[in-house]
Amino acid sequence: MNSIRPWRTIERRKSRQIMVGNVPVGGDAPITVQTMTNTPTEDVRATIDQIRRCEDAGADIIRVSCPTAESTANFDQITRAASIPIVADIHFHYKRALEAADKGAACLRINPGNIGSSQRVAEVVRAAKANGCAIRIGVNAGSLERDLLEKYGEPCPEALIESALDHIKLLQDHDFHEFKVAVKASDVFLAVAAYHGLAETVDCPLHLGITEAGGLIGGTVKSSIGMGSLLWAGIGDTIRVSLSAEPEQEVRVGFEMLKALGLRTRGVRVVSCPSCSRQGFDVIRTVEALEKRLEHIKTPLSLSVLGCVVNGPGEARETDIGLTGGGNGKHMVYLSGVKDHHIESDAMLDHIVSLVEKKAAELDAEAAALSEAAA
The missing domain is CATH 3.30.413.10 (Sulfite Reductase Hemoprotein, domain 1)
Known part of the structure; x- marks a missing residue:
């Protein structure tokens, strides 16, 4: 009962494929749906329980925050218990990336330019290569580098794209290419323009999101407008709907978005x-x-x-x-x-x-x- 009509077929942007654990992202792989835990990562049982609920909702990949040594101390228990790949969000401390990579993270969420010297970037890349980790570069309009804000005066598409390209170069200089990139903003127009510009410039997979979108209703509408327009244009290889709601709700909204566009079916x-x-x-x-x-x-x-x-x-x-x-x-x-x-x-x-x-x-x-x- 779901025949394909030519007038509703979306031609996806051609991107190269990377692996996040056992999940392909980019290329001709299905667009994956992600979310993020909101439990204290130190509470291993609560974090695993929440991951289970997200798995049941259909999440393909899940991100876990790792800002402290305590949060990575038992990280291997979480990665072993999960049946989907775990992305470790290590914030600014490169040592958390090393610890998470050694304890089973499938991907590291990191901006290479924010963790210090080239030597530290090299250490993270070595750990990622040794453990088969991908890296997600996460540019955000709310945390742009000071020099870019001084150059452009305010967050703008050009600033987000330049930041992404700077971080990409740091990885490529170390011969690392298993990365995906996000250029998120809470402003729909800013995010959409940045993603369009970046999509024309790079061939890596793109992680879509309208960050700090809001509550369940408002955030769903805002995310659907921004991410939906990008997906309709064929841009996007993996998505995360950022809501002030439980993570499993983000997963359900993500799948509803993909179902509405005929890009993926579930349930x-x-x-x-x-x-x-x-x-x-x-x-x-x-x-x-x-x-x-x-x-x-x-x-x-x-x-x-x-x-x-x-x-x-x-x-x-x-x-x-x-x-x-x-x-x-x-x-x-x-x-x-x-x-x-x-x-x-x-x-x-x-x-x-x-x-x-x-x-x-x-x-x-x-x-x-x-x-x-x-x-």
Whole structure:
């Protein structure tokens, strides 16, 4: 039910591919979704538990802050427990990078120019090479170098790009090329302009983000405008939605963004109406309940929930499972775009969840059979 139309196909920017642990980033690899833990890293149990929740939400990569020696003391316990690659954010202290690399980090988030001498950069590069670590250069409009602020007068796209290129050169001078770059800003226009300029200048993978975007609603809107426009233009190889919300919420929003653009599918894509006085059931509460109860579904499939028969049948024809509101508390259920049966209001929610779970199991079985046949 998800046929590709030429008018909605995105041609991605060609970038070279690097590996973050066992996850490819760039090239023709799927756009990965990242988030960051917010537990004290010294609290190993709490950090691992949060990583587990993010894994369940679908995170491909997760970043963990390592600002102190205490935070890296038991870092190997975290990297061993995680089933996804860990990016160690080491702030300004190069020794944290050395410790994290030795204890299983798949990537180091570091700005080489901020950690001191060329000798320190060389030490970090040696540790990264020895441990198979990638490096993420993270330029941020809120922490630009003083000389660039003096040169440009304020954060601007040119300043962010120049900072990124300066940091890239430091790594390339040490023959290190396994890096990705971010040029983040909380200003949507600034970030988007910087990413466009950098995309034309380098071939490395780009990590997208609108930093300090805000709370769940405001930050989602802001991130979707900025990152969505970049993704639509084919720019971006990995994303992190920065919200003042729990990390697993960032992951869910990231996947919804990619699903809306047809760049990646995971879980149930819900098509639902905004509701009006024509609705045959409470659309808002029904969709809220369905989204919550279907969070565990990882199989890509589509579900339409429409309160009446005005647009309902048309939307239902385009989804795997469809529901349209009817009169007298009886509603029509569509399967694979075809009218199938009626369901009454009091049984509707459980029934739709059951249908989605059944469809997901069927699709999983089909995929497994095809994989086995190919092998």
